[in-house]
Amino acid sequence: MIFAFSKNKELLAKLNEYLNVAEATFNVFDEAVKYLLAHNIDEHFCVLAQKTQQNESRADDIRREIETFMYEKSLLPETREDLLNILETIDKIPDHAEIIVNSFIDQRTMLQPEIKNYTIELLGVSGEAFRQTIEATKNCFGKRDLVKELNMLVDKNENIGDDLERKMISTIFSLDLHTGDKLLQKELIINFGAICDLCKATMDKLVICSVKRQV
């Protein structure tokens, strides 16, 4: 049994590493978007975009290691399934960040200046929701005493994110732009807003995981 504990400690260390890399991916993404809003697309922005990709790739690698690792360890099948589901959902967030920064470079698209402030606000709300989700993940596989509280906070941030998303789309469609440009802007806004939605989806799974383990 001591052997099992030491193996599970390794798994916990890997899980923490993954969550730290996922958070680092979002931080670089946040920096990249703020730089883009201030300076447009240039070499530095491309460097930040590449860093986002590298972090996302590293997060993917660690996630796959965890998936292989946990099947060798003494976890109950139910716990393995829960952990797998949660990691797959969290992993969509760094993926999304990579998609957003790449779409700026590939499509040579800039966000309209009218929605710049909303974008910064939405980034802040998404970042907060993501950090809360990471904390909840660590707590869910720990003492499970903060999951409900964090769920309420993420829910609140997700509602704020949805409001901001609607305001941004409404602003875009009130501008005198070509319909195609409006749709491109809308797509970018929806991608930004999806980060809060993914955080909420992850929290829903964490809450179920936590409730299942109540005796």
Added chain:
Amino acid sequence: MMWTCIQYFGGALLGWSVGAKDSANVFGTAVSSRMVRYRLAIVLTALFVIIGGITQGQAGIKTLSEGLKSKAETTIVSSSPEEQKNAQKISTEKAVQTAMITSFAAALTITILTIMKIPAATAQAVIGAIIGVGIMKNNLNITGLSKIIICWILTPFGAVFFTILFYWIFRYILKKWNPSVLVYDPVITFLLIICGCYGAYALGANNAANVAAVFVGAGMLTVNEAAIFGSIAIAAGVLTYSKPVMLTVGQGIVKLTSFTAFICVLSHAVTIHIFAIIGVPVSSSQAIVGAILGVSIIKGAHTVNYKTLRHIFAGWLSTPVIAAVFAAIGYFIANLQYIGSVY
């Protein structure tokens, strides 16, 4: 040699079917939900069944081998030593015949009901067969039988009681300790294995009597030989044919979590161990059903699958009746005598 094998075949078959069927009560939940590997489960079950049968199976064997015979059967009244010797020989042959009929009838009942997927309790099949023969011989110890029936009724209630008791105790401990998932999982797996081994031990201690007591009553085996024979027959069933039942048990009445599975296995083991110590062989199936019912009482009646429960009760009621009928028919056929016409 061949005749000796045939004499013991019924008991061996009964022991094998007990091992194949009842081992699921011990490790079934853990194996079917993949908490414990099947190979590990059967090896541990077989080992601890043998240990339990050999160390604590004697009390139940004595109860079953002696308790259901009335005094009349054991008293031989004759005038001369030669007549006494003949009477003794006839009595021994009758006893061997009774043992064979009883064990074959019980084994046949369990086999048929298992094929029909009707839950059958081995203890009840054996007692039913003994009753069937006893009725045909007009020789039944009602007092001994009453004691056993009372213990049958107490078994599921005892299991319910222990489930509720252990649930609240361990729940309190878990709430105070509040371990992380990565600590809780290996601990619960370890506890499931320990309780499974204890359950297997109690299974051996309890069921060795069901399998081999009739041979002691017939003078074919001593109590210790019967304990060894019974536990090895059960272990053989565990090792060769427990997989189908083990992989499907555990979710028929109410869905169990790892914690409730641990509580059920523990209360099942404690219940049948207590009755093994008392010396009354009871049904392992009734104990595990009682334990699972205990969980449903705690969780709420809406969680119970009543259809499955009715199915199980029907099986328990029909088992002794069918075994008694088979044994009575077997005794009748074995004692048919041709009486030539006299003119």
